[in-house]
Amino acid sequence: xxxxxxxxxxxxxxxxxxxxxxxxxxxxxxxxxxxxxxxxxxxxxxxxxxxxxxxxxxxxxxxxxxxxxxxxxxxxxxxxxxxxxxxxxxxxxxxxxxxxxxxxxxxxxxxxxxxxxxxxxxxxxxxxxxxxxxxxxxxxxxxxxxxxxxxxxxxxxxxxxxxxxxxxxxxxxxxxxxxxxxxxxxxxxxxxxxxxxxxxxxxxxxxxxxxxxxxxxxxxxxxxxxx
Ligand code: NI
Ligand code: MN
Numbered sequence: 001x002x003x004x005x006x007x008x009x010x011x012x013x014x015x016x017x018x019x020x021x022x023x024x025x026x027x028x029x030x031x032x033x034x035x036x037x038x039x040x041x042x043x044x045x046x047x048x049x050x051x052x053x054x055x056x057x058x059x060x061x062x063x064x065x066x067x068x069x070x071x072x073x074x075x076x077x078x079x080x081x082x083x084x085x086x087x088x089x090x091x092x093x094x095x096x097x098x099x100x101x102x103x104x105x106x107x108x109x110x111x112x113x114x115x116x117x118x119x120x121x122x123x124x125x126x127x128x129x130x131x132x133x134x135x136x137x138x139x140x141x142x143x144x145x146x147x148x149x150x151x152x153x154x155x156x157x158x159x160x161x162x163x164x165x166x167x168x169x170x171x172x173x174x175x176x177x178x179x180x181x182x183x184x185x186x187x188x189x190x191x192x193x194x195x196x197x198x199x200x201x202x203x204x205x206x207x208x209x210x211x212x213x214x215x216x217x218x219x220x221x222x223x224x225x226x227x
């Protein structure tokens with residue numbers, strides 16, 4: 001499979017099925033990809049903040065794909081004209097042959113820039129199985145102990161984890177997350193998009209690789225990995 005880092009928390013998997021996660025391109029100062037080039041069967045959206053919902057609706061519409069999200073956010077997307085599938089935390093379902101489970105995340109989730117924000121359900125993460133790989137995208141979250149359970153119930157090949165701090169885990173807590181999840185490979189995300197979440201991913205890589213048996217792939221926005 002080919003994994004492209006769209007920047008921020010956004011990823012684009014091209015495999016037997018194409019999957020986009022939190023595709024935030026428009027308005028992302030670091031984005032290199034174009035919205036029109038993302039063709040996804042499934043678009044996983046972790047929560048309703050603009051830097052995650054991003055371009056999910058136009059990508060779903062141009063791809064005739066389906067947005068997968070918690071019930072409230074999936075209904076919100078359907079009202080914007082996208083196909084969507086409602087799930088909720090702890091539930092799993094097979095869509096297009098891909099088994100997806102929603103995991104907890106400690107964060108917020110309101111849509112819009114003015115008060116009151118529109119309620120679009122709680123944030124989540126995703127565990128999904130694509131072409132023999134088990135993949136975890138935590139969404140925006142702080143560190144939580146049930147990551148140990150996620151790591152125990154799944155043999156995680158790849159984990160995408162935030163390291164930006166302020167809104168999510170920082171690098172030190174992400175190291176603790178890796179110790180619980182025990183993934184083969186980690187891709188750090190949700191950093192350097194703005195000065196407030198500035199981090200050094202190379203330092204993170206060396207911390208993880210010297211303290212755990214996981215490997216780290218640091219991808220620049222727009223960069224791809226054959227995996
Ligand atoms: Ni957020
Ligand atoms: Mn975010």
